[in-house]
Amino acid sequence: MVSSLLIVLNILILLAWVAFGEWGLWIFVFLSSVLTLIVSLGTNTNITTMANTTLNGSNNTGMAMTYRVSTLNINIQIFIFFAVGLFVTIFKNGMVSYVLSIGRQIDTLEEEKNALVAEHSSIKGTNDALKEKVIRYAALKDVTGKLSSTLSLDSVATIVIDSVSELVERVDVSNLFLVDDEAHELALKAARGKEGTVSVKSKKGDIFDIWVLKQRQPLLVSDTDKDFRFNIDLIPQELRRDFKSVIAAPLISQKKVIGILRVESREPGAYVSDDLRLLATISDLAATALENAKLYHRIEELAITDGLTGLYCNRYFKERLDEDISKTVRLKQPLSLLMFDIDGFKGYNDKYGHIAGDIVLKSVGGLVK
Structure with a gap:
């Protein structure tokens, strides 16, 4: 009976640890020890009584031996409970430390993984950007070759406007304005939309083109409705076009603005600084080609x-x-x-x-x- 009770109590101690933690473990160890002590004392009393009845002639020495054996058994049983509790506590603390260590290692590995993923994404983004730049610069090389192959002003304008529409992304309309030296104002030379040629009502440019002409620097407008530098209401209603984003760059030759290259989109935030730099590069190439075409045309006129x-x-x-x-x-x-x-x-x-x-x-x- 005592052996079965010991097994049951040890199981209860383990279950208490699982259910209530370390405090539950030691409370059940204490209760199990008290219960075992009470049961053992009652059992030993019965055994002693039965021994006295059966052996009437026994002396007091036998009784003392029986009591010492019973006391030793009780001490061993209580020791077993506390040993189990101590083992479970040590085991639990060790497992907790081990789990925490594994958790820290997992966190460290996760951080390293995230850092590697971020670095990989950054490198991939840089590689993609470099590839795109290589493609763009290769395209610019082709544009330079085309511009060098002609001295016709109309042909140069067509090459420039077609190149802008092909190289700059998210282009709805691209315009090329040239400065009329006699009238001292802008004049539309070429325009192109997604489907090809497009009709532009403002032949002399609008507030954005005038700004670039006066400031002599590139312009980036992410949203025409929110840019504090410009008031759309100043554009006559009949000359307004449906666009939200604008980038424009001056065509400068010999420190003089000879024209403006402009790109626009119906979507807000369509362009970034890289797009403006690309447009400025094309503008530099266009300015040189247009100036050469003008000089050639002038020489032709002087000859005839x-x-x-x-x-x-x-x-x-x-x-x-x-x-x-x-x-x-x-x-x-x-x-x-x-x-x-x-x-x-x-x-x-x-x-x-x-x-x-x-x-x-x-x-x-x-x-x-």
């Missing part, structure tokens, strides 16, 4: 026009006359030719001098043009 009147020279007149006569004969169309003279010009020139005569020739040339 009179420097004083601005009218075509005699050689070019004869070349075009032969071409037009051949064309009218081939197409069987009429051809008109007007010739006139300035009456009294020689006398005027002799009387007032060559400078005054040049003024007359230049004025008449302006009227003819």
Whole structure:
């Protein structure tokens, strides 16, 4: 009976530890010891009584031996309870320390893993950005080759506007404005939308283009409705377009703004600083190409026009006359030719001098043009 009780109590001690922790463990150890002591004392009393009844002739020495054996058994049983409790406590503390150590190692490994993942993501992002830049710079090399292959102003403008639409992402409309040297204002040279050519109502630019022209620096607007520098209400209603994001860069040649390259999107926050830098790079290439095309066009004009009147020279007149006569004969169309003279010009020139005569020739040339 005592053995069965010991097994049951030890099981209860373990269950108490699981259910209530260390305090429950030692409370059950104490209660189990008290219960075992009470049961053992009662059992020993019965055994002693039975021994006296059976052995009437026994002496007191036998009784003392029986009591000492019973006391020893009780001490051993109580010792077993406390030994189990102590073992369980030591085991539990060791397991807790081990689990905490494993937990700290797991946390450390998790932190290292997160750091490696973050580093990998950063490196991957950097690699992707570098790849994109390499692709863009390769495309810029092709743009440079195309711009170098022509000296036609219209061809250069077409190459520039097409390149911007292809290289800059999220482009709804791209515009190229050139400065009219005579009128001292912007004039739209080329425009392109997602589907190709697009009609732009503001041929002379709007508040964003004027800002770039005056400030002589690139412009990035993430949201036209929230940018404090610009008031959209200042744009006439008939000239407004549906856009939210704008980037623009000046075309500067010989410290002079010769035009503006602009890109816009209907989505707010469509562009970042990298897009603006790319546009500025294209603008630098475009400025050089456009200036070369203008110089070439100017040289061509000087070769076929009179420097004083601005009218075509005699050689070019004869070349075009032969071409037009051949064309009218081939197409069987009429051809008109007007010739006139300035009456009294020689006398005027002799009387007032060559400078005054040049003024007359230049004025008449302006009227003819």
